[in-house]
Amino acid sequence: MSSSSPRRAAAAGPFRGRTGGGFTLVEILTVLAVIAIMISLAAPLIGDYPEGRELASEADNVESQMAYARLIAVSSGAPVELRFYLEPVTETGPGAGTEFFRASQVMVTRDDGVFYPDGRAQRFAGKTIILGDPDFSSIMEGEPEGPDPNARRTKNGAMSGKQYKSIRFLPDGSTNLGRGGDENWFLTFVAWKPTYTGGEAAVGPGTTFPNFVTLQIDPFTGKVRRYEPGR
Amino acid sequence: MPEPIQTAAARGPERSRRRPATRGAPRGFTLTEMLVSMAVLALILVLTTNMVSGTQKTLRTARSSAAQFREARRAFETVTRTIGQATLNTYWDYDDPQTPTQYLRQSELHFVTGPAEDLLDSEDAYTHGIFFVAPFGFAGSDATGENIGTDPYRNLESLLNAWGYYIKFNDTDDDAPPFIRDLQQGNPPVVSVKKGFRLMEYRQPSEELTIYKDKLREKDNDGRSSFYQWFREELEENSRVVADNIIALVVRPVVSEQDARKSSRDPWWIAPEYTYDSRQFQWGGRNDLSLTSRNQVPPVLELTLVAVDESSYIAYERRNPSSDPRTVISDLLENRFKEAEKLTEDLDSLELGLSDLGISHRVFSASVGLRTAKWSE
Known part of the structure; x- marks a missing residue:
């Protein structure tokens, strides 16, 4: 006491x-x-850990969509299209409002040769985008297509007014991508940074996008190979 | 006097929960209490994060191996589908057009399977290879991707193609995207070079078909390798990767159980050392085998692919930086798959060897019936 x-x-x-x-x-x-x-x-400041995980899981999803599109094309005997839609980013920053490829959708065709959506369009989680810079996404080179009125309204927003780039999977298991000896087809996923306003990007350690996933597609066989830093 | 007693009674239970040392006024937690509670909290936090990250890790490996084996399964389906269509376009003709003595089964084409070191002119040969001709109509724009609308080969869906499968080790990743190549060559490399065994598909466009030019039917005692020029010559240029991380392709030609019983031989007697060559009669001397295989495709092929999981393969590389996985795996394959009767035995010991290395793997097996086979002994 x-x-x-x-x-x-x-x-x-x-x-x-x-x-x-x-x-x-x-x-x-x-x-x-x-x-x-x-x-x-x-x-x-500690790191982009959750961002990197989001990126990897979105790349996983697109990889499965490619396998699915190829499978449907081979089994149904009709081409199947995988589209990547351009949408503005909504986050704040100097690059806000710029359009990036940040949604994907599988499109199947009926007897009339018109492509219709197969299920919903999938918007990438968080800040994940596909770079439009052809150095990192050769598939995105050139002017986008569309808009396509047949891309009906989906739960994730209206895709019928959006422009897109596409890969077509053919019934023999191949794709519509060029098959010349020096042609190489790939897509690169990154987590968008508020400072990035489109155009030329830099990928690698200590540059704009140190975290990325690249999917490469063999135009003959539809085989997908994946590259990411540290692996 | 009764009043204070009442108050004390009312406060009694509340106060007894606290330390008896306090005197009337409210009292906070002491530093010791805080430290103990924080330690307990930290312990719980550490345990739960460990649990969560453990689950995540399991999930990630499960997903990656599912994706990995999905590719292998798809490749396996491709291989079984295409091999089933191998053809020799056989016909019956005199043995010698000048002085005919008998009618014989003839063909201008070729079907061959066996140890890759015999078929390919290269050190970089593992397990088995198979080369054949089939009506795939792979020609013109199919091969170049150009002039799709005006392609003269457009509607010729049954043109013949020389086709084949074999295993190759890759350690350069030449076909990676250019920017990935740059990142791979940095010091330290940002992206690692994908080294590993791959299942390759040889596909020659119809317009480049050289098998007729070789006049295989007229060849006589030119040596075994002269019969393999039609796929050896431009093997690299006409090959595509079908799947990564496939370490073994094993093809065992067999006859049906019925036929085997009839002749009281093993079903694999047509290729005791895995070699089955529809032109063996031209280079391998006259014997039971070469007479039977003469210009006919085997009725059934028992096909086996061994796929390894990329993440466990990389993990092995990291655990053993001094050992080269290429040598380790080719040592495992050495002296295996040489005798057809030991197929199961060889597969079991290969699987055991891979498990010892901690490399997870999967074996795909199926019997493929050849559609054009009209087997006769």
Whole structure:
């Protein structure tokens, strides 16, 4: 009893004359709130971990869509198109409002030769985009096609007004991509940065997009190969 | 006097939850209490993050190996579909047009399968290879991608093509996208070069078909390799990768169980060392085998592909930076798949060897009936 008295007396000073020896709940909550704010401020500096994961899973999805499109083309005996739609980014920053390829959709054809959507268009999660720079996405070279009125309204927004680039998978398992000896077909996924306004991009360590996934497609066989940093 | 007693009774249970040391006024948590509770919290946090990241890791490997084996399965389907259409376009003709003595089965085409080191003119040969001719109509714009609308070969869907499959080791990744090539050559490389065994498809466009030019039917004792020029000559130029990370292609020609029982031989007697060559009668001397295989395709091929999982392959490379996976795997393949009767045995020991290295893998097997086979012994 007597030994605790001086400690309480010492503690009483900074804690506005209270007689208790510890911290109150309010004090602890305040400290925790301050720590939380500091962590949330520091998180972007620590790394792009969740962003990289998002990127990888979107590339996975497109890879499966390619396998699916090829499968349907071979089994149905009719070409199947995989489209990448141009949409403006909605996040804030100097590059906001610029259009990027950030949604994909499988289109199948009926007897009339017109392509209709097969299921919903898939918008890429978060800031994932496909670079339009032909150095990193040779498939995106040249003017986009569309808009196509048959790309009906979907849950993810109206694609009928959007321009797009496409790959067509043919019934013999091949694609409509050029087959010359030096032609090489690929797409590169990155996480959009507010400073990027389109045009020439830089990919690699310490440049604009250190995180990326590249999918390469063999025009003859429809085989997809994947490249990403560190692998 | 009764009043304070009442108050004390009311406060009693509340106060007893706290430390008895407090005197009337509210009291906060002590530093020790805070530290203990934070330690417990941290422990719980660490445990849960460990659990979550463990699950994520399992999920990721499962997904990658599913994707990996999806490619292998697709390749396997492609191979079985195309091989089933191999043809020799046989016809019956005199043995010698000048002085005919008998009617014989004749062909201008060729079907050959066997150990790759015999078929390919290269050190870079693993397990087996198979080369044949089939009516795929792969010609003109199919090969170049140009003039699709005006292609003169457009409607010729049954033109003959020389076709084949074999395994190759790749350590350069020459066909990667140009910017990836640059990143691979950096120091340290940003993207690693995909080294590994690949299943290759040889596909020669119809307009470049050279098998007739070689006049195989007229050849006599020119040596075995002279019969293989039609696929050896432009093998590189006409080859595509069908699937990555395929380490073995094994083709065992067999006859049906019925036929085997009738002649009381093993079903694989037509290729005891895996070699089946429809022109063996021209280079291999006169024997039972060469007479039977003369200008006919085998009725059934038992086809096996062994695929390894890329992530476990890379993990092996990282664990053992000093050992070259190419040598390790070709050592595993060495002296295997040489005798047809030991196929199951060889496969089992290969699988065991891969498991010992910690490389996860999958074996694809199927029997493929050749549509054009009219087997006669």
